Structures are given as structure tokens and as C-alpha cells.
Amino acid sequence: MxxxxxxxxxxxxxxxxxxxxxxxxxxxxxxxxVVGPSGSGKTTLLRCVAGxxxxxxxxxxxxxxxxxALDPGDRDLAMVFQEYALYPHLSVRDNISFGLRARKIDxxxxxxxxxxxxxxLGIETALDRRPAELSGGERQRVALARAIxxxxxxxxxxxxxxxxxxxxxAFMRAEIRGLQRTLGTTALYVTHDQVEALTMGDKVAVLxxxxxxxxxxxxxxxxxxxxxxxxxxIGMPPMNVVPVGMLGPGDGFAGLRPEDLRVTPAAGxxxxxxxxxxxxxxxxxxxxxxxxxxxxxxxxxxDGAPALHSETGLTYNDADVxxxxxDGRAL
Amino acid sequence: xxxRAGALxxxxxxxxxxxxxxxALAALALAFTEYTGIQAPSFNGLDNLSRMxxxxxxxxxxxxxxxxxxxxVPLRLVIAIGFALLLYRPAPGVGAARTAVFMPxxxxxxxxxxxxxxxxxxxxxxIALALGSASPDFLTDPWGARIGMALMGxxxxxxxxxxxxxxxxxxxxxxxxxxxxxxxxxxxxxxxxTLPMMAPVxxxxxxxxIILSLxxxxxxxxxxxxxxxxxxxxxxxxxxxxxxxTYFRFGYAAALSLSMFVLTAVVVYVQYRLARxxxxx
Numbered sequence: 001m002x003x004x005x006x007x008x009x010x011x012x013x014x015x016x017x018x019x020x021x022x023x024x025x026x027x028x029x030x031x032x033x034v035v036g037p038s039g040s041g042k043t044t045l046l047r048c049v050a051g052x053x054x055x056x057x058x059x060x061x062x063x064x065x066x067x068x069a070l071d072p073g074d075r076d077l078a079m080v081f082q083e084y085a086l087y088p089h090l091s092v093r094d095n096i097s098f099g100l101r102a103r104k105i106d107x108x109x110x111x112x113x114x115x116x117x118x119x120x121l122g123i124e125t126a127l128d129r130r131p132a133e134l135s136g137g138e139r140q141r142v143a144l145a146r147a148i149x150x151x152x153x154x155x156x157x158x159x160x161x162x163x164x165x166x167x168x169x170a171f172m173r174a175e176i177r178g179l180q181r182t183l184g185t186t187a188l189y190v191t192h193d194q195v196e197a198l199t200m201g202d203k204v205a206v207l208x209x210x211x212x213x214x215x216x217x218x219x220x221x222x223x224x225x226x227x228x229x230x231x232x233x234i235g236m237p238p239m240n241v242v243p244v245g246m247l248g249p250g251d252g253f254a255g256l257r258p259e260d261l262r263v264t265p266a267a268g269x270x271x272x273x274x275x276x277x278x279x280x281x282x283x284x285x286x287x288x289x290x291x292x293x294x295x296x297x298x299x300x301x302x303d304g305a306p307a308l309h310s311e312t313g314l315t316y317n318d319a320d321v322x323x324x325x326x327d328g329r330a331l
Numbered sequence: 332x333x334x335r336a337g338a339l340x341x342x343x344x345x346x347x348x349x350x351x352x353x354x355a356l357a358a359l360a361l362a363f364t365e366y367t368g369i370q371a372p373s374f375n376g377l378d379n380l381s382r383m384x385x386x387x388x389x390x391x392x393x394x395x396x397x398x399x400x401x402x403x404v405p406l407r408l409v410i411a412i413g414f415a416l417l418l419y420r421p422a423p424g425v426g427a428a429r430t431a432v433f434m435p436x437x438x439x440x441x442x443x444x445x446x447x448x449x450x451x452x453x454x455x456x457x458i459a460l461a462l463g464s465a466s467p468d469f470l471t472d473p474w475g476a477r478i479g480m481a482l483m484g485x486x487x488x489x490x491x492x493x494x495x496x497x498x499x500x501x502x503x504x505x506x507x508x509x510x511x512x513x514x515x516x517x518x519x520x521x522x523x524x525t526l527p528m529m530a531p532v533x534x535x536x537x538x539x540x541i542i543l544s545l546x547x548x549x550x551x552x553x554x555x556x557x558x559x560x561x562x563x564x565x566x567x568x569x570x571x572x573x574x575x576x577t578y579f580r581f582g583y584a585a586a587l588s589l590s591m592f593v594l595t596a597v598v599v600y601v602q603y604r605l606a607r608x609x610x611x612x
Binding site for chain 1: 511
């Protein structure tokens, strides 16, 4: 995508700028995850690539071919929708073969391709059933089979795991990643879940209010967040971002990951505050420490966590501090 | 049913019993009598039914009604669904267009019939004037009249149009987006997605329209064609009406209307099974 912008005109509202000058590029065979909070424009971005939305300006290319003006069907892309968009009146077999039949492929070839795709996803036994008779995970697989059966230039996936329960989601995450690697097909994957972004993406694009906040590998995003927004959005629990003044002289913001903070006795500590809340995760505890107007999250072991409502000191290594300017950009 | 629901339904149930239930029961009883309106009804067993079986005029009017259904129901459905597919999307002017499609359905039947009496008139009607000698003989030729009646019904599709519109709008847009990304043509999408998704509703509409068509042929036949030419548009309701109110054979007319009741009951039963099967009720 080159410099793609898109705005919507709502009735009686200011035009809503959904995308502002997005530059994004996926190398052949890469899985690029677009991540951002709701309303950040990530689905609009995907729909612009799919051709379901026309960008106001900019260019979309697929496999080196400018497709900006082409209809969705002429872009050689396959899309997996958030609600799967399976045809309820068609059998699984007919759902998977829909795109092939629309393109008037020969029946024997369709049947072979459908069998292959069904085998790859382990849904051979479900081929004659209707979507309503399938579990959520099976529907997800049918949606994936429908995409891969066409052997497109690229896959577009719009929050494909958001309707699955947590256990199945973790499983399908690995499965989709494995499938994409096996097929070697470029994929654009949209999600609001930063865990999916970090675990699945070759590259991650962080979107905020229609602007590309940062684009890089998962480790770049995690280790060198380009802004306080990325720093707060990526990581579980997220990075603490506080005014630099809290740690020493200077302007702007400082970032400290909860795992880089250590608990010390309150007396004589540079940072000291009161424990106002703690979340036990079993093997570890996330402690919320109020210092002035700020609340810092600290990741502690089960035994090392200070008691609720107690005063505690915090310490850190200077090397672990992320520094951001007054505008929120990384220094 | 709770007490409250019962209380709320009571006025309707009362009206239904008084205005429909009791007359229907009376008609059922009347069907086994000889009754002219002058003397008291006298029981005559199954005479009316055996007379019906041998009555050519009855079979002919039943046949006419069936022809009316066959001509008018497909035409009305195609028009209602066609307009629904054309006008389901919000766009400038669509609201006015939807109103226009519905409008003929709110015109009182008799006024509508007089309008068509003028439209179809072979001498000064606008269709005859526009087409000249190429104009079909709507009022003078039996098949011309049958087609004219079907045409007349083709514009009063407001309710079917609204139902089809709702059915079309219930199809999730993502199905169309999936089809677009898959490269499906408009025709492929219409025949493989839209129509199959609307099929259960269309089937119910068809059955409902069959029932309706058995009844609504009355006013046009009475006013526009008078049942002619050569009895070509003497439909069952008109025949029942004439038997009762022109020839004062109320007992026999009641027996004739029983045949309409049986026909309707069969269609309603099929409709019910279909609705159950597609979980529409």
C-alpha cells in the first residue's frame, strides 16, 4: 500500500478519516499483522486491499500489479471474514468450492481441490454438512479452506479468531501460522489482540486513529516501540509510561516494563508508593503501585509481592528505561 | 396463555367468533340445506354436494380460478421480488420508489377496478388508443380477459413487496462481500446466494398469494368483466356470489364456498409445514 487514505462521510457528522497516508508492504510469503484498538482503521485497511472499499487516494498493489481500480474479484485475493460469512444454505463442500464454481473451473478439478483443502484442514467428514451443524472451530476451518482452495496471491484475514473461545483461539493461532508457512502464501492479518500480533506476525503494523504508528518485526515493536502509544499497547501487562520528571530531571516520558521493576524497602527508595491493587496470575502477581498521580504495574513472583495497602519502594536499571519525547515519539 | 395475554386477546377473539366463526358455522350448516331466503332452510342431506359434482358451471369457475392463480401468482411474485431486489438499498429516490410500488395496494378495490375498466376499454381505453389494432382484446376475448385480470392483480403487490424487501435485507452483507472477493458475477451471486437465501420466504409468499388469489378475483370479475366474456372470468367467488344473491340459492352457495374452504385449508396446511421446516414460525 502506498500513501492510502480513506474517509467516510457520515450524515451530519464531520468526515471520519479512517486511514491517513498508510504505507505498508508485505514481502512474498510474509504474514503481516495489522493490530490496533477498535476504530483504528485496521478493518478499513484490509477492506481497501480487498477492494471492498475504494481508497480516496493512494495505490494498492498485489504481486507487483496495481489493483487500486480493480473489482475485488479481479485482485486474486482470498478473504476470511470475522463472522466467517459461510453460506448457510450450502453444504461445506459447496461453500469451499463457491469461488471455484464462480470462476467456472472444471468439476473434476474442483472436486480434487476441495478434497485437498478439506484434508489439509481435517474437515473431510464435514463436507456434506451445513454450516449450522458445525462447531465454531469447524466453521473457522471451512472459512480457511474456502480461502486456500483458490490458491490466491495473498490471504486477507479479518479478526478470524475473535469468535472462538480462549483455548481454541490459541490452538487456531498456531494452526493458521503453520498453514500459512506451509503454503508460503503472503497474508495480511487484522486483529485487536497484541498477543496474536506478536506470536503470528513476521511483521507487525500498529495502527492508531488511521495512522501507521509503527511497522516492524515483533521484536522491533516490543524492544523499540516508536511511541508511547505502541509501548502501552504492546506487552502484557503493558509498559508503564510516566513523565520523565518522576525518575529525574528532563522533559518527555519514560517507559518501564513491569518486569524491569523490582520491589525494595520503602525507606530511602527513589520511587516509593502504596500498593493499591494486585492481580494474582497464579505463578506471578501484577502489583499496582500508586506514586503521586501515577500508577505503576510491577510484575512480582508470588513470594516477592508486597502486601496490599503496604508502602513499597521500586528500583530499576537505567538501561531498561525507554525514553520518549514530549510528543510521545521515541528518542 | 397467561391471564393478561388472554385479556388482551379477548376483544379480537370476541370479534373473530362473532363475525367469522359463527357465520362460518352457519354456512357449514346451510351447506346441507335448501334455502331460498323465503322459506325456512330445509335439510336435504348431501344433495348440494352431488349437485356440485354434476354442475358444469362449478367446475368451470373452479378451473377459471385455477387459471387465475397460475397466471397471477408467478407474475405477482416476480414483480414483488424484482422490486424488492431493485429497491432494498438506501439511495436517493428509493423511499419514493418504494412508496410508489406499495401505492396501488392501498387504493380501494372498487376504485381500482373502475380505473382498470377504463384502462382496458377497447374503444377509449389508453391501452387500446396507444396500441391501436395491436392491442389485445382485454374485455371481448376470453384469454384476453383472463390476461387482463392477471395484469390488474400484478400491481397490487405491496405486502409481498414489503416482505420480500425485509427478507432481502436480512441477508448478511458479508455473504456478498465474500462472493465479490471470490469473483462471483452478479448473476452467479443472484442465483447462488440471493434467491436460495430468500427461497423459504418466497415459498411462503407464493402460498399466501395462492390463497389471496382465490379471493381477490371477486371485485375485478364483478366490476370489470362481469364474469365474461363467455364465463371466462367467472371465478369461484363470483359464482358463489351469484348463486346466493342473484339466484337466491343460499344452501347451494354455502356448499360451493365449502369447496373454497377446502382448497384454502390445503394450501394453509402446506404453508404451515413449510414454515415449520424452515423455522419461520
